[in-house]
Amino acid sequence: MESAALSVVSKVGQVLVDELQDIRGVGNKVVHLRDELATMNAVLRVISEAEQGSVDHIVREWEKQVHDLVYDAEDCTDTYSLRISRSMARPSIYARAKRVAMYPYKKLVLQRALTADIKDLLVRTTTVSERRARYNIDRATLPRAAFLAPVSVASISARSLRRADDPHQFVGIREQADALANKIKSPIHDQHDKITAPVQVEDAKSLKVVSIVGFGGLGKTTLAMELCRQLDVDFPCQAMVSVSQAFNVEKDMEGLSKRLLQKLNNKGEDETNTIEEVLKKTRYLIVIDDVWSLPAWEAIWNIFPKSNCGSRIIVTTRIKEVAVAASADFVHHMEPLEREASEKLFVKRVFSSTKLGDCPTELKETMDIILKKCGGLPLAIVSIASLLPSSTSAESIDMWKQVSRSIGSHMESNRTLEGMRQLITLSYDYLPHYLKACMMYVSIFPEDYMIAKDRLLYRWIAEGLVTEKRGLTLLEVAEEYFNELLSRNMIQLDKFVYQLKDSREVEVQGCRVHDMILEVMVSKSHESNFVSLVGCEFEGKTYGHGKVRRLSIHDNDHDEHHHSRHGVEAMKLQHVRSLTTFQRVDLAKLLDRLGEFKLLRVLDLEDCTSMRNKHMRDVCRLYLLRFLSLRGTGVKIMPRKVGNLERLETLDVQHSHQEVTTDCDKVKQTRAPMGQ
Incomplete structure (x- = not known):
């Protein structure tokens, strides 16, 4: 939990002093609150660096209280800033002049409300500090763990x-891929991994399935991806989709089909086509990653055209019965x-x-x-x-x-x-304390998702997770973080080619997270209330509690009634700092509530076609917004009032439904297009 609060504590303390210390009756209290928060920041650092075996339930409970206190202090400062910004943002010259005249009075009212909030925070801060002393939460009781010495x-x-x-960083992957690639191109295989004599041409061209089976962590997905790379020329039409453990055939099949089509659409296919239409006359290679049950495989198998084009499907699974059922011809067993x-x-x-x-x-x-x-x-x-x-x-x-x-x-x-x-x-x-929040942040993204590097780095910055370093820009520091996570194998470098509508291709660098690592990050994120997750794979589980700070919607298959059943419509949204959706359609009700996300800093609606011009009215009132992605949405016109978002650092409108036009000279794209 300490990683969720560390990046906020020092910033809140500084903001309190810089912006509020001159307010009559608040100045001394602000300094005292800042100092208390700074002390808590130091103790959180001690907890972060301690041997985890020494961090007991008492320490975790105290840590949670600090966590809540810090975010409430952040709410206090941001709400004040928001009200000041809103009081000055009006549509007409007359209204603006009226507000300017009333500004001193309005500011006095806001300052009085702020003074009361500061006093309440001070009382809570004192109580939390007394508990730390009472339960001896300090360096003496929390021995420091061993860490790597700093490297350049x-x-x-x-x-x-x-x-x-290096695609072969796992020893043995290249050798296995070489052997499997040859067999995949061959007519048929027996169950003992030996190629039989040539068979009839018709059988050679029929759709075949290859199963890769083994325990989690053996490199099944790595092997499948390497096979795709080696067979790129033989199978120009390729795609890979992952199946979650909680996959429900009735509820989730449509979503998987949509994701598969989306991958194929990046190859330039018409989005209105079905999988049958896209693949029936094409020689394709599809990877279905991490299948957990026979019903799931049977349903997935039925969506593919059984044409005689020599196509292949690769199935990875931990379940032997699934592997055998998927491929009577060939099962590749991965061993330790x-x-x-x-x-x-x-x-x-x-x-x-x-x-x-x-x-x-x-x-x-x-x-x-x-x-x-x-x-x-x-x-x-x-x-x-x-x-x-x-x-x-x-x-x-x-x-x-x-x-x-x-x-x-x-x-x-x-x-x-x-x-x-x-x-x-x-x-x-x-991990060093400054990397823990950045690593937990990947829990926002779905399994098997290729996270564009610049998207991740700019989001880290907008969330305040990147610490300033002398002589470096924040983006350069964020790149250091990214490279260090790569070095520690917490994320894996990846890239894909994105085909634009004019047939130009852009190579995008990014990363993936192993499904087992992502599972641990989701658990860590849940423990600290870092991210609230909504989606079919989280049904029956609570991945978000208390005040929602970061909301991520993973659904690709359900309509808006699903969101109502699973809590989105019932959520209080005024504390949300980050909203991300990976659902492309059926989000009109949520988007109609954008005006409720008053403290929002990150709004990432990439590929959400439900997002329309009408929703931009509410977006233009999110005065604390720092990151806005409308990439691939239905927004066609950028309103002039976007210029009121004075804190906006990153605006992404690449690859939208049409070229987005703007009538506002103040709007500039501060984010370089991905892959350029």
Whole structure:
């Protein structure tokens, strides 16, 4: 939870002093409140850097109280700023002149309300501080965990990008992909992975399915993506969609079809076409990632045309029965790495070496223990290796031993999801405090979503998650954060080619998050009320409680009645700072409520075709807005009043339904088009 509040505390304290200390009767109280918040900020930092085993329920409860206090203080300052901005923004010269004349009186009223709010916050702050002293929440009771020594920005950037550009960073993936690629292009296979004699041409051209089965973290998705890369020439029509564990055939099939069509539409297909129409005369390669049940697979199989074009479907799954049912011809079993391959991957990751035996003697015994505990799972090996320094200093040796002790023994003989989650949680716990909120932020995005890099970086900045550094712009600091998360294997570099309507192609750089890592981030986000998630995959679960600060809608398949049933219409929206939707249609009721998001800073409606010109009236009244994405929406005209959004830092109107025109000279696009 500390990562959710750390980025806010220092900013709130500074805003209180800069903007409010001159108000009569408030100045001294503001300074006192700022100092108390600064002290809490320091204690939150201690909690963030502590050995997680020493952080008990009392500490977590106190942390939650600080979290709520900090955000309420932020609400206090932002509400005051909002009211000041609204009092000066009027449509006509006459109305503006009238408001200017009334401004001193209005400001006095606002200051009195603010004074009362500050006093209430001070009372709460004193109470929370007394609890910290009473329960001894300090450095003495929260020993610091081992962390990597700081490395240079150039080192992080070069190392992370070098690894990320290597499609075979998991040992053995290239060899498996080479063998599978040849078999996928061959007519048919038997169940023992051997190619049979040529068969009739008609059978060779029929639709075939290849199953990849294995435990989570073995690299099934990585292998499938590498196969797509190798077979790009043979299968120019490709797409990949992920199936959630909570997939419900009746409710979710339409949504999966829409997502698949959306992927195919990026290839220039007509959005009004069906999957049958798009694929029936095309040789295609489709990846259906992470199928969890037989009913799900049977429903998915039925949407594909069974034409004789030599098309292939790749299915990845953890369930053997699903793999066999999907492909009677060929099932590829992924197995844990043998000891030698595990060491090769580990050494490659830590020491950038491809030679066995390159692990220094001082570290070899600890390496052997770590590899045994990782159980041959590539994701586990890479996640732990990304924590470790390559030097043999006494400090580094101690850190290796501490990391080794922190890893449970669950994976040695019994590879369980819980054991893998614990390893991922360990990787998260070892992140520096400034990266934790940025990493939790990816929980906003759906599984298997390619997050455009510039979209993520500008959103981090708008949310205040990026700390200023002397000599660097905020964007440069955000890029450092991005590269460090790459280096630690918390995110994976990815890119795709976006085809514009004039047939030009733009390469977009971004990242993906492994589904098991994303699952842990969603859990962390839920614990700290960092993001509230709405979607069919979250049915029966509560992913958001208390005041909603960041709202993310993942649905692609339900109408607005679904949102009503699952709480969106019942939510109080006045505290929401970030609204993101990944649903393209059926959002009219939510968009009609945009005026209620008074404190909104980030509004990301990318590809939401329900967004229309009429909704821009409310958007132009969101005076605290810093990030606005209308990319791919139905907005065609940018109203002049957008110029009233004086805090707007990023405006994205690329690839909208039509070229967006503006009649406002004050509007400028501060965000570079993706991929350019």
